[in-house]
Amino acid sequence: xxxxxxxxxxxxxxxxxxxxxxxxxxxxxxxxxxxxxxxxxxxxxxxxxxxxxxxxxxxxxxxxxxxxxxxxxxxxxxxxxxxxxxxxxxxxxxxxxxxxxxxxxxxxxxxxxxxxxxxxxxxxxxxxxxxxxxxxxxxxxxxxxxxxxxxxxxxxxxxxxxxxxxxxxxxxxxxxxxxxxxxxxxxxxxxxxxxxxxxxxxxxxxxxxxxxxxxxxxxxxxxxxxxxxxxxxxxxxxxxxxxxxxxxxxxxxxxxxxxxxxxxxxxxxxxxxxxxxxxxxxxxxxxxxxxxxxxxxxxxxxxx
Numbered sequence: 001x002x003x004x005x006x007x008x009x010x011x012x013x014x015x016x017x018x019x020x021x022x023x024x025x026x027x028x029x030x031x032x033x034x035x036x037x038x039x040x041x042x043x044x045x046x047x048x049x050x051x052x053x054x055x056x057x058x059x060x061x062x063x064x065x066x067x068x069x070x071x072x073x074x075x076x077x078x079x080x081x082x083x084x085x086x087x088x089x090x091x092x093x094x095x096x097x098x099x100x101x102x103x104x105x106x107x108x109x110x111x112x113x114x115x116x117x118x119x120x121x122x123x124x125x126x127x128x129x130x131x132x133x134x135x136x137x138x139x140x141x142x143x144x145x146x147x148x149x150x151x152x153x154x155x156x157x158x159x160x161x162x163x164x165x166x167x168x169x170x171x172x173x174x175x176x177x178x179x180x181x182x183x184x185x186x187x188x189x190x191x192x193x194x195x196x197x198x199x200x201x202x203x204x205x206x207x208x209x210x211x212x213x214x215x216x217x218x219x220x221x222x223x224x225x226x227x228x229x230x231x232x233x234x235x236x237x238x239x240x241x242x243x244x245x246x247x248x249x250x251x252x253x254x255x256x257x258x259x260x261x262x263x264x265x266x267x268x269x270x271x272x273x274x275x276x277x278x279x280x281x282x283x284x285x286x287x288x289x290x291x292x293x294x295x296x297x298x299x300x301x302x303x304x
Contacts, residue, residue: 068294068295069106069109069110069113069282069294069295069296069297070294070295070296070297071113071117071296071297071299072267072279072280072296072297072298072299073299073301074267074268074277074298074299074300074301075301075303076235076236076268076275076277076300076301076302076303077270077273077275077303078214078235078302078303078304079232079235079273080304082214082235082302082304083304084189085189085190085214085235085302085304086302086303086304087301087302087303088120088121088190088301088302089117089118089119089120089121089299089300089301089302090119090120090121090122090123090216090236090238090299090300090301090302091114091117091119091121091122091123091148091297091298091299091300092122092123092124092125092238092240092277092279092297092298092299092300093110093114093122093123093124093279093281093282093297093298094124094125094126094127094157094220094239094240094241094279094281094282095126095127095157095240095241095243095279095280095281095282095283095285096127096128096129096139096281096282096283097127097128097129097130097159097281097283097284097285098128098129098135098136098138098139098283099129099130099131099132099134099135099163100129100130100283100284100285100286100288101283101284101288102135102138102139102283103283104138104142106282106283106295107139107142107143107282108142108145110282110295110297111142111143111145111146113297114146114297115145115146115147117297117299119148119149119299120148120149120150121148121150121151121152121153121192121216122146122148122151122152122153123153123154123155123216123218123238124143124152124153124154124155124177124218125154125155125157125194125218125219125220125238125239125240125241125279126154126155126156126157126158126159126160126197126218126220126240126241127157127158127159127160127220127240127241127281127283127285128140128154128157128160128163128168128172129159129160129163129168130159130162130163130285131159131162131163132163133163133164133167133168133171136163136167136168136171136172137171140171140172140174140175140177141175143172143175143177144175144176144177146177150187151178151192152176152177152178153177153178153179153180153192153194153218154172154177154178154179154180154194154218155179155180155181155194155195155196155197155218155219155220156168156169156179156181156196156197156200156220157197157220157240157241158197158199158200158220158221158241158258159285160197161197161199161200161201165181169181179194180192180193180194180195180218181194181195181196182194182195182196182203182204182207183207184207184208184210184211184215186211186213187213189213189214190213190214190215190216190235191211191213191214191215191216192215192216192217192218193207193208193215193216193217193218194217194218194219195207195217195218195219195224197220197221198219198220198221198223198224198227198260199220199221199259199260203219203224203227205224205227205228205231208228208231208233208234209231211233212233213233214233214234214235215231215233215234215235216235216236216238217234217236217237217238218237218238218239219237219238219239220239220240220241221239221241221260221261222237222239222240222241222242222260222261222263222264222265222276222278223260223261223262223263223264224237224239224260225237225239225264225269225271225274225276226263228274229271229272230272231274232272232273232274234274235274235275235302236274236275236276236277236300236302237274237275237276237277238276238277238279238298238300239264239276239277239278239279240278240279240280240281241258241260241261241278241281242254242257242258242261242264242265242266242278242280242281243280243281243284243285243290243293244265244266244278244279244280244281244293244296245257245265245266245293246280246284246285246289246290246291246293247289247290247291247292247293248291248292248293249292250292264276264278265278266278266279266280266296268300275300277298277300279296279297279298280293280294280295280296281295281296282295282296282297283295
């Protein structure tokens, strides 16, 4: 049993949950509330249909989909002056929320699949836990098995500040994961940067102007992409935060999206020859359910 307090708002559905819920009964309640907001003539028929399908869908979303880690491949075009980075592979894993329904087997599966991709760089753009820093250590012990030829880098998400940013940073770095907090690291032919959560502290995007090298950036909130305009050397920003919506109703917009995550929800975006990849993340927040929105390992491959 987990405590849930959240509101679903969309042009079609407005639902508020304020009590403790198990995932399957919650899913049934969700379907019932959807039916209750439909015109009276169709309500009873549709409610029976929704409840029947809700049993199957709720079980699938709870028991299966949230554990079905999917690799999403993104081809990121390079500007001609950065063609030397052709073929560089960046794996992106985000939003573990390991204290909310922490699933060791899920994370181990994600680590194994990531290593099979043989990435050059791994970026972990935040929300390792929701508000319990003591769960960072067991998560970091699993993430320590990640392998990348150029290293593993993390940035903090908004929820990591609820857990305690210094404690989260210490545990991750103790296990070989470099945490970038308004930092930029230069290599011979590219740079890696990471900014603080735009929701919690003041990020410093002006850091990008300190190098002429092409930059790969980790930043938790995807809508912050609009704060790094006119940065010709920004090749890629990797973000999470949105969970892709976590629960999607086919044919509708996501039922819930967080602040700083409503414009760029998931996938690959381009602006001024810079690119953004938003991953759906690995874990679940609030309720142990994903529907039409499976956990994701993002693999961005730079292409000249």
